[in-house]
Amino acid sequence: MSGTAYEYELPETMTLIRCLQRITAVATGLLILLPPLVADDSAAPERARMVRLIEDDVRATRLAIDKAALAADVMSAMATVPRHRFVPADLRKAAYDNRPLPIGHGQTISQPYIVALMTDLLGIGTDARVLEIGTGSGYQAAVLGGLAREVYSMEIIRPLADTARERLQRLAYNNVTVRHGDGYYGWPEHAPFDGIVVTAAASHIPPPLIAQLKPGGRMVIPVGSRFMVQQLVLIEKDASGDTTTRQILPVRFVPLTGGH
Amino acid sequence: MRRAPIISVALLSGAALAFELLLMRLFSIIQWHHFAYMVISLALLGYGVSGTFLTLAYPCLSRHFKIAYLANLLLFAIATVTCFLIAQRLSFNPEELLWDPPQFARLLGVYLLLALPFFFAANGIGLVLTHLRKQIARVYAADLVGAGLGGLLLMVLLYLATPARSLMIVVAAGLTAAAVACWELGLQRRWPVLIVAVALILLASPRLTPDLLVSPYKSLRQHLRVDGTHIVATRSSPLARLDVLESTLIPLRHAPGLSLRAAREPAAQLGIFSDAGGMTAVVSPRAGKDSLAYLDQLTSAAAYHLAPRPSVLLLGAGGGSPVWQARLHGAREIDAVELNPQVVDLVANEFADFAGNVYTGSDVQVHIAEARGHLAKQVHRYDLIQLTLSQSAGTGLSALAEGYLYTAEAFGEYLAHLAPGGMLSVSTWLQLPPRASVKLFATAVEALRRHGIEDPASRLALLRSLQTSTLLVKNGAFSNAEISALRKFCAQRAFDVAWYPGMPAAQANRYNVLAQPAFYTAATALLGAHPERFIRDYKFHIAPATDERPHFFRFYEWRTLPEILRLRGQGGMPLLESGYLIVIATLLQALVASLVLILLPIAILRGDRGRLGSRATRWPWLFYFAALGIAFLFVEIAFIQRLSLFLHHPVFAATTTISTFLVFAGIGSALSRRLAAAHGYTRVLRAAVVAIVLFGLADLLLLRPLFDIAAAWPLAFKLSTAIFVIAPLACVMGMPFPLGLARLGETAPGLIPWVWGVNGCASVLSAVLATLLAIHLGFSMVLLAALLLYIGAAVSFRAAAAGSGAELA
Structure with a gap:
């Protein structure tokens, strides 16, 4: 792989990234707002392996997703968030496998590759305000929390919302706010958002959410079952407020062979 | 032994067949239909296991024939309910099978548990056939007649009782068989009395009805996790279990494929869930006509913009929203066809107020019928025939199931029932890469050609939203005005047109942008000089289904398998059309198990010519x-x-x-x-x-x-x-x-x-x-x-x- 930030060896990479991020954070005076970037070190080797798996997937699907590597800060967030703290105790061994896992209540924590890809598609900066509909375990919110200034996350299933809120507080993701409730009308008090992730299954994409997207903002929605994401929908709002939608198959597969 | 116990054989055989059919119902509710197919097919190998067992054990059992026969009858009755209850607690999740090896152990556990009742039933009948071989014809006749009546009675029973309750009645039938056997075999009288008493208790007390543990990933269970949701009515028949869900705090907003530009949220709804899965919405018009405006923001509304005030035939009227859609657009008369009478009853009676008496207006006539059955009796011609979305995701439809609504012959019938200038509108769920939508297009082209239409291109249009697509087939060529109306309809809703007569390539793939304009490419290829080449080279099976080969939902192609397997780790698994593979997996497992079961006794009894000839x-x-x-x-x-x-x-x-x-x-x-x-x-x-x-x-x-x-x-x-x-x-x-x-x-x-x-x-x-x-x-x-x-x-x-x-x- 060329031209990416992930050619060199881990864990030196991680240390370097952490140092850089800390310096940046101190320099911008945002240290208090940022979540702790010190990972739970006992799982660091597994996390590094997971990051390599994600890189492999990204490389393999580069034609489908139109890029050979995801943004460095996204990969850094993936390398930092302690995913094993977001899965049920009996599944901790599988926490860093590149696959979705059940988290109870009929819900799942998404496959790391999909989380990374969705986060990358949002294209958010450090100053971004992000809305998530469907908190689930809180993992996606934590990844976003490592990148954005503020993350607002809504969960319709009360026990999940409560658990995720406690978990994110315990892990000191202070810039992530979780609320139990109906996500159809978004979170008007904090709108507009630079990015919106809708991870909760719905029969359609709620049009009111589009109104809460800033000009230049992006919305990402995975479509498929709990265990298998079939496509990602990316909605972009341009400066004039017009939206365009892209449907992305996160896999390199063309239905037609040559000749058509 | 003078006379064979043919009454108990018939009862046992009937109960066993009833149990088999009932399992299909039970597993369709707690799991998924195609998975039920595999589990039950393999469980039936219990019959094969019994053959092996009896070959080896008969000499010993023959000495205690009466007790052995009775024991198997009793064990059958007990195993039916016990094994099912344990099997449903194994919490097997088919979707995790590819990732999670322990799921295989659970699957095997399910097979073994469910094979047990069939094993005992087969032992019972096999013992009698072997032991009383002079009366084989009578015993076998009793076995067949009993099974035939058992199947028939179960279907009647499923109209009267829930599947869970029916399970207890099957247990009672099994116990009754045991009681009759005591009498037929001349055993002590205390036994039958005791067994009949247990059977009657089971029949009489609804408290003993087991709870069904529906998979947590099925949509009804998912909805019930939301605060303020509860089930307000339940119905059951051999067609499906229906649950009506009310959500008091957070509205249900079922509107698949709704335009992102829709200004209003959907009207108040109740959800009717079929077998705890696929939902159809009962729409309430109480908040006024504006609340129904969302029905104009779906791809299925397109036809109404091309055909003003039509007479409409709705195939798959479900909870009634297609009727409201037709009314919203000023339909002149509406024939609403729905297969499941209990759905119609819920909407037309119990929830008639909520549903605004949708099925009782003077403009609408409701027909409880299967779509093609209804058409076969109809001479009326319609301006518009709508095949609704619910038809494309109905109960249990999968690669294994036949889809007679989507065959070339079915399309021929629809076309024959269109008035001059009338239109057929077929909505379906959108898949990427395209499958059903493209297959429907191919089917329409085939049907038009069979109808003698030389230029099908002039009669077809295809549009898509993010989640749905709608195919329009006109009885006549589309006019310029109609094409303009269609383009306007799509542009206002940010829907893409994938085909209309004379469509330039630049018009394709504009709003919901795909990596390639796959739908347009497919449509042009299917209308081109060599559609057969396109169909042959496509990576999914999109050749039109026919009545003779009606497996519309089979998209699987063998040659695509290696490519998909290579993509497994990279999110490629959703491309795997698992329905067909489940049939293959079932065949392979059954084949291996059968060979072992058949050859095992031969290996063990090698040389014993007296036993095996x-x-x-x-x-x-x-x-x-x-x-x-x-x-x-x-x-x-x-x-x-x-x-x-x-x-x-x-x-x-x-x-x-x-x-x-x-x-x-x-x-x-x-x-x-x-x-x-x-x-x-x-x-x-x-x-x-x-x-x-x-x-x-x-x-x-x-x-x-x-x-x-x-x-x-x-x-x-x-x-x-x-x-x-x-x-x-x-x-x-x-x-x-x-x-x-x-x-x-x-x-x-x-x-x-x-x-x-x-x-x-x-x-x-x-x-x-x-x-x-x-x-x-x-x-x-x-x-x-x-x-x-x-x-x-x-x-x-x-x-x-x-x-x-x-x-x-």
């Missing part, structure tokens, strides 16, 4: 009973397909076929003994096979024309016709099995339990093979293959008879 007799008999097992079900399955198209009702078609075949085969079996006594085994068998082949060929040639003539007859006449057609064939088909067994009883009785097992394994393989054969070659080939197998069986009977010495009878 010589090689010269053993293998012809193996082929004979395997061929009969396969052929019998082949014929049954082919007839279910024929009758589905004739009776136009999935439950009636399957029940009539299965029960008529079994009952009349039972009568044939009973007759075979007398005939054999008078004319000898070989002659009777030869005559029976000749009759089977002649009747089979006659059905192959004459059934279609006969059913065409009778298409518009009342249901009772149609049912009688079906029974009349099946009866003679079934009767002769019931003869070869008992003739073979009786012959065996005289020459190599030790082989009886073994061939009983062979027949059990063959029946399991047969159902799976029939599905595969029908998918690839069509149902006529299934029937033809069955006839060849019967001829093969007759030949091997001669070989077996020659091997075992002179004719005895």
Whole structure:
């Protein structure tokens, strides 16, 4: 792989990234707002392996997703968030496998590759305000929390919302706010958002959410079952407020062979 | 032992078949339909296991025949409910199978548990057949007739009781069989009284009805996790369990494919869930017409913008939202067709107020019918025929199920019922890469060509939203004004047009942008000079389905498998059309298990010629009973397909076929003994096979024309016709099995339990093979293959008879 930030060896990479991020954070005076970037070190080797798996997937699907590597800060967030703290105790061994896992209540924590890809598609900066509909375990919110200034996350299933809120507080993701409730009308008090992730299954994409997207903002929605994401929908709002939608198959597969 | 306990055999056999059919219902509710198919097919191998077990254990069991028989009856009754309850607690999740190896252990656990009741039932019948071999024809007749009536009674029962309650009634039937057996076998009187008492308690106390543990990933369970949701009504029939869900805090907003530009949220809704899965919405118009405006923001609304004030036929009216959509657009008259009478009852009666009396207006007429059955009786022509989205995701539709609504012949019927200038509108869920939408387009092109239309391109339009697509087929060429209206409709809603006559490539793929304009490319290729090449080279199966090969939802292509498997780790698994692979997986598992079960006794009893006869007799008999097992079900399955198209009702078609075949085969079996006594085994068998082949060929040639003539007859006449057609064939088909067994009883009785097992394994393989054969070659080939197998069986009977010495009878 060329031209990416992930050619060199881990864990030196991680240390370097952490140092850089800390310096940046101190320099911008945002240290208090940022979540702790010190990972739970006992799982660091597994996390590094997971990051390599994600890189492999990204490389393999580069034609489908139109890029050979995801943004460095996204990969850094993936390398930092302690995913094993977001899965049920009996599944901790599988926490860093590149696959979705059940988290109870009929819900799942998404496959790391999909989380990374969705986060990358949002294209958010450090100053971004992000809305998530469907908190689930809180993992996606934590990844976003490592990148954005503020993350607002809504969960319709009360026990999940409560658990995720406690978990994110315990892990000191202070810039992530979780609320139990109906996500159809978004979170008007904090709108507009630079990015919106809708991870909760719905029969359609709620049009009111589009109104809460800033000009230049992006919305990402995975479509498929709990265990298998079939496509990602990316909605972009341009400066004039017009939206365009892209449907992305996160896999390199063309239905037609040559000749058509 | 003087007389065989035929009443208890019939009861046991009936309860076992009822349990099998009931399991299909239960697993469709707690799991998914195609998974249910695999589990139950493999559980039926319990019959094969029994053959192996009896071959080895019969000498020992024969000394305690009465107790062994009774024990198996009791164990069957107890195992039905116990094994099901444990199996549903194993919390198997098919979607995790590819990632999570322990899921395989759970799956195996489910197989083994569910095989137990069938094992005990087969032991019971097999024991009687082996022990009382002079009365084989009577016992086998009782077995078949009992099974036939059991299947019929279960269907009646499923109209009266829930599947969970029905399970307890099956247990009670099993216990009753045991009580009758005590009496038939002359055992002490205390026993039957005790058993009957337990059976009555089970029947009488609804408290003992088990709870069904629905998978947490099914949509009803998911909805119930939201605060303020609760089930306000439940209905049950052989078609489906229906649950009506109310959500008091957070509204249900079912509107698949709603335009991102929709200004209003959907109107208040109740959800009707079918088998805890697929939902249809009951829409309330209380908040005024504006609240229904969302129905104009769906792809299915397109046709109304092209055909003002149409007379409409809605196929799949469900909870009534298609009716509101038609009304919103000023439809002149509405014929709403819905298959499930309980859905109509809920909407038209219990929730009529909420639903704004959607089904009782003067402009709407509701028909409880299957779509094609309704059309077969109709002479009326419509301005618009809508196949709603609910039809494309109905209960249990999968690669295994037949989709008679989406065949080229079905499209032909729709077109024939369109008024001049009328339109057919078919909505479906969108898949990426495109599958169903493209297959529907190919089907429409094929139907138009069959209709003699030389320029199908001028009559077709295809549009898509993020989640749905709608295909429009016009009876006539689209006018410029219509095309403008369609383009305007799509532009206002940010829907993409994938085809309209004269569409420039630049118009494609503008709003919901795909990496390639795959839908447009497919449409142009299918309308081009070589559509067959496009269909051949496409990575999914998109050749139009036909009535003969009606597996619309089969998209799987073998040659794509390696590529998808390579992409497994990278999110490629959703591309795997698992329905077809499940059939293959079932076949492979059943094949391996059958080989082990059949060969195991031979390996163990090697050299014991007294038990298993010589090689010269053993293998012809193996082929004979395997061929009969396969052929019998082949014929049954082919007839279910024929009758589905004739009776136009999935439950009636399957029940009539299965029960008529079994009952009349039972009568044939009973007759075979007398005939054999008078004319000898070989002659009777030869005559029976000749009759089977002649009747089979006659059905192959004459059934279609006969059913065409009778298409518009009342249901009772149609049912009688079906029974009349099946009866003679079934009767002769019931003869070869008992003739073979009786012959065996005289020459190599030790082989009886073994061939009983062979027949059990063959029946399991047969159902799976029939599905595969029908998918690839069509149902006529299934029937033809069955006839060849019967001829093969007759030949091997001669070989077996020659091997075992002179004719005895």
